[in-house]
Amino acid sequence: MKSNRIFIAWLRWPLYLRIAIIICFLLLFFGQLIVLLEPKQYHTIFDGIWWALITVSTVGYGDFVPQTMPGQVAGMALIFIGASFVTAYFATLAAAVFSKQHHYVEGKVAFKGKGHLIIVGWNEKTNKLLQSFQTIDPAMPIVLIDDSLKEGPLLENVHFIKGHGTEDVTLRKANITGADALMITADQHENEVTADMQSVLTLLAAKGLNPSLYCLIEILTDRYVKNAERAGANQVIHTSDAVNHLMVEHFLIKEQLTAFKKKRHMTLHKHVTIIPVPASLAGETFLTALHHFLEHHVIIVGVQKKEGPMMNPPFGYELHPEDELISL
Incomplete structure (x- = not known):
């Protein structure tokens, strides 16, 4: 029962981690085995592990080569057994990375940050x-x-x-x-x-x-x-x-300015009037128009365009010849 629980716990580990552990075991085992089989060629355990890693990864530097038949048989066994595990490891690791990225795009990955x-x-x-x-x-x-x-x-x-x-x-x-x-x-x-x-x-x-x-x-x-x-x-x-307030407000402004346009020379309570854009200001910014009229003690509060009034436009708004100025 205890061994069964250990086996089940082992199966719950990520596949790429289990394969990596198996590869490490193979490197240690064959690294020690080749030292025992060919002590003259492989002087330390590290030399054996290095040979096993280079062999199983199919890199093959050639700095360590088995010279005897037992050593060559061990190398063949390592290639047949270990190369498949290395290939499976990298394939599994790539699949895990792709799956993680896919889960991130699909919104399945939890957020770990703070202050967001x-x-x-x-x-x-x-x-x-x-x-x-x-x-x-x-x-x-x-x-x-x-x-x-x-x-x-x-x-x-x-x-x-x-x-x-x-x-x-x-x-x-x-x-x-x-x-x-x-x-x-x-x-x-x-x-x-x-x-x-x-x-x-x-x-x-x-x-x-x-x-x-x-x-x-x-x-x-x-x-x-x-x-x-x-x-x-x-x-x-x-x-x-909020929407109702804005729509009603702009409608009332539109109605008032329509009346001003019909009676261009009349004012409402002698405060608001419509002024055509002077030819000298056509193509200039709204800020330039503000400065120009302030010198004549006139305050510009908006622009009457063809499609409707624009109150407090940006200073960088470019005036067009067909525009009119809403002034106080």
Whole structure:
């Protein structure tokens, strides 16, 4: 029974490790054997092991060559037995490396680092987030958790874990206890209510494993905002409110500027007016226009383009002849 347990334990070792042990045993055995058979040719055990290694690897330097028939028979036996094990060892080692790399791409390898950011869910928002973080800090370690991807995105410093964010085993693979922050995005493959339920469950699972973890969560519906706050979210991003606010705000700006354009010489409360781009400023940057009009005590706050207003444009924005300036 004891020998059976030892044999079972031996079979549980990695195959390449077992083959390496067998090769080492063969080198030691034949290294000692050749010293016994040809003591004049092989003076030390190291000489014998060196000959066995060069022989079994089929390199054949020729610095040690058996001179007697027993020594030559031992060399033949070593070649027949050992060469197959060496070939099997390198083949197994290459297969293990390939399998490890394949498991990494498939998201089956656990993350061992600390101080990293975990993002749950893959969608276009996540893609933009990863690009933004790589611009801000290319060295920032990021772990992406997702169950829909077959292979992780090939992005530098992004470690992919395949699985569901609500499962403890998945979060532990992402080393949730050593993470610095967690971002949970809404599942794009589910309806809004189901997506919010999964997001809150993911938050509860993460907080259960790491109560001090800083968590940001995206919520789509009103009813789950409070639930996310109760679950311990440090910041709740209510997507519908943010989008509605931006759309209404830009629509109102568009309506106001449309009225200004119809009555170019009239102002609203005598504060806002539309000014055509002077010919001298066409092709210049928005910053140049700011300086130009400040000298005339006029403040430029935006650009009215054909497709709509652009408030507070970048200083490097190039003015076009058809543009108009929104001024105070």
